[in-house]
Amino acid sequence: MDEIQKNLLEQVAGLHEMPSGAFNIRANGQSVGRSTTAHIDIVTKEDKQGIDIIIKPGTKKESVHIPVVLSQSGLTEMVYNDFHVGEDCDVTIVAGCGIHNSGDKDSRHDGIHAFYIGKNSHVKYVEKHYGSGDGSGERIMNPETIVHLAENSFLEMETVQIKGVDSTKRSTSATLADGAKLVVTEKLMTHGKQYAETSFNVDLNGEGSSANVISRAVARDDSRQLFLAKINGNNKCAGHSECDAIIMDHAKISAIPEITANSLDAELIHEAAIGKIAGEQIIKLMTLGLTEAEAEAQIVNGFLK
Amino acid sequence: MLELQNISFQVSDEKSARKEIIKDISLTLEDNQFIAITGPNGGGKSTLAKLIMGIEQPTSGKLLFNGTDITHMSITERARLGISFAFQQPVRFKGIKVRDLITLAAGNKLSTAGACEYLSKVGLCARDYINRDVDGSLSGGELKRIEIATIIARNTPLSVFDEPEAGIDLWSFNNLIKVFEELHDTSNNSLIIISHQERILNIADEIVVIAGGTVQSRGRRKDILPGLLNGTDSCRFYKEGGL
Numbered sequence: 001m002d003e004i005q006k007n008l009l010e011q012v013a014g015l016h017e018m019p020s021g022a023f024n025i026r027a028n029g030q031s032v033g034r035s036t037t038a039h040i041d042i043v044t045k046e047d048k049q050g051i052d053i054i055i056k057p058g059t060k061k062e063s064v065h066i067p068v069v070l071s072q073s074g075l076t077e078m079v080y081n082d083f084h085v086g087e088d089c090d091v092t093i094v095a096g097c098g099i100h101n102s103g104d105k106d107s108r109h110d111g112i113h114a115f116y117i118g119k120n121s122h123v124k125y126v127e128k129h130y131g132s133g134d135g136s137g138e139r140i141m142n143p144e145t146i147v148h149l150a151e152n153s154f155l156e157m158e159t160v161q162i163k164g165v166d167s168t169k170r171s172t173s174a175t176l177a178d179g180a181k182l183v184v185t186e187k188l189m190t191h192g193k194q195y196a197e198t199s200f201n202v203d204l205n206g207e208g209s210s211a212n213v214i215s216r217a218v219a220r221d222d223s224r225q226l227f228l229a230k231i232n233g234n235n236k237c238a239g240h241s242e243c244d245a246i247i248m249d250h251a252k253i254s255a256i257p258e259i260t261a262n263s264l265d266a267e268l269i270h271e272a273a274i275g276k277i278a279g280e281q282i283i284k285l286m287t288l289g290l291t292e293a294e295a296e297a298q299i300v301n302g303f304l305k
Numbered sequence: 306m307l308e309l310q311n312i313s314f315q316v317s318d319e320k321s322a323r324k325e326i327i328k329d330i331s332l333t334l335e336d337n338q339f340i341a342i343t344g345p346n347g348g349g350k351s352t353l354a355k356l357i358m359g360i361e362q363p364t365s366g367k368l369l370f371n372g373t374d375i376t377h378m379s380i381t382e383r384a385r386l387g388i389s390f391a392f393q394q395p396v397r398f399k400g401i402k403v404r405d406l407i408t409l410a411a412g413n414k415l416s417t418a419g420a421c422e423y424l425s426k427v428g429l430c431a432r433d434y435i436n437r438d439v440d441g442s443l444s445g446g447e448l449k450r451i452e453i454a455t456i457i458a459r460n461t462p463l464s465v466f467d468e469p470e471a472g473i474d475l476w477s478f479n480n481l482i483k484v485f486e487e488l489h490d491t492s493n494n495s496l497i498i499i500s501h502q503e504r505i506l507n508i509a510d511e512i513v514v515i516a517g518g519t520v521q522s523r524g525r526r527k528d529i530l531p532g533l534l535n536g537t538d539s540c541r542f543y544k545e546g547g548l
Contacts, residue, residue: 216399216400244399278396280392280396281396281398283360283380283396284392284395284396285409286379286380286381286384287358287360287380287384287389287390288384288406288409288410288455288459289381289384289385289409289412290381290409291381292381298401298405298409299398299400299401301400302398302399302400302401302402302405303399303400304400305400
């Protein structure tokens with residue numbers, strides 16, 4: 001890997017070198033490194049681009065890193081990664097995509113991640129998106145995440161997209177069985193003329209299932225964002241979605257939460273708030289000696305921390 | 306030393322009628338002096354405090370801080386010169402922790418023990434609070450104490466407190482009195498405290514009574530306080546103010 005790719009890798013996966021545990025690193029459409037463990041296998045798909053990650057039942061305290069980096073301008077790819085997590089596991093999965101585009105052609109990575117999470121398993125899934133390069137070609141990422149949570153399983157999903165991605169359309173859908181739990185924390189910042197769309201479609205099918213979808217977003221300059229969150233309560237369940245957004249400059253944000261109760265015992269809540277930074281917050285930090293710009297940066301950083 | 310020279314402040318209402326909130330106030334605060342500003346609600350006390358910090362700009366008049374003309378300086382410049390301001394209604398933030406706010410106030414990296422020193426002065430245990438967000442999850446009284454801790458952490462030559470007692474329970478109020486006494490006794494810093502509370506007025510060097518946008522009276526506490534408490538004509542609003 002060259003320095004640009006190494007930098008992208010650090011940004012999206014926090015990796016300075018090859019990680020311990022299982023990993024698969026994909027650079028410019030090819031696997032450049034792979035490691036498996038006694039409990040985690042990674043197999044290349046034969047019918048299409050992508051990999052199967054197979055985590056054996058009972059695997060605890062192990063991690064899988066599957067970052068993707070693109071530094072070749074004009075590269076377009078569609079990748080299918082399937083995660084088969086056995087029962088009674090406790091694992092961390094770190095994905096993420098970094099695109100460096102210094103050319104005039106669009107670079108695009110579309111990733112479809114499907115999770116099949118076994119009974120009583122706990123998965124922490126972290127996904128970061130990052131773009132760099134000063135070419136006129138756009139950096140485009142369209143991640144799709146499909147989640148199937150078996151009885152009493154739990155997925156914690158953290159997604160972060162702070163810098164450099166020109167266009168993104170993120171879609172997450174999930175079905176939850178009895179006692180399953182989903183917690184999604186999304187952090188998103190757009191600037192320049194970027195566009196980001198994020199949609200969630202959660203089906204709370206099981207008794208005692210719960211979902212909490214929390215999005216914190218900042219839109220600056222002329223960027224635009226659309227947040228859609230659909231939660232269907234089909235049983236005795238609890239669902240909550242929250243979109244909290246700061247709007248700056250000439251940006252535009254739409255938030256469209258939708259909750260549907262198909263069961264008398266479904267308890268569903270949605271919250272959405274969009275507004276500029278409160279003037280009094282800036283004034284308070286200025287009274288501590290920060291300039292207006294420093295105060296604004298502190299507030300935005302804290303909000304997305 | 307802080308000098309207010311003929312400060313006036315006007316606002317325009319919807320019908321463009323000018324309303325004078327502060328009328329030609331001149332005041333001087335010496336180094337190491339502690340003055341309490343009191344008076345009826347709506348008399349201009351909070352506005353005066355905001356004019357000192359630069360949150361509002363005077364319509365006319367001059368402000369001098371240690372001989373420097375600060376009339377047209379920004380809030381940031383005044384803060385960096387050594388003026389602090391405790392808000393009557395503390396500001397809430399999403400994602401800024403108590404530790405962040407105190408660190409910003411102290412102006413350098415703080416250990417947990419360092420933050421603990423400031424928080425314990427306002428009766429809060431650092432371990433319970435340091436990693437909490439300064440948001441709606443804290444009660445009004447907790448936010449108020451954290452606000453005061455930020456001012457202690459700043460340790461500037463001049464601190465202005467706008468009704469620090471508002472929202473503070475009785476137990477914390479006893480501590481608060483100690484905080485102000487300590488701030489006054491152990492440093493050369495000056496204090497301006499806007500208050501309706503007799504116990505705060507009691508520990509001030511001087512009391513300034515502001516009503517109708519002007520200074521009604523100013524003097525040593527022994528000269529002013531009895532008049533306020535006895536409800537003389539000039540100070541009858543004090544009965545309404547809770548003393």
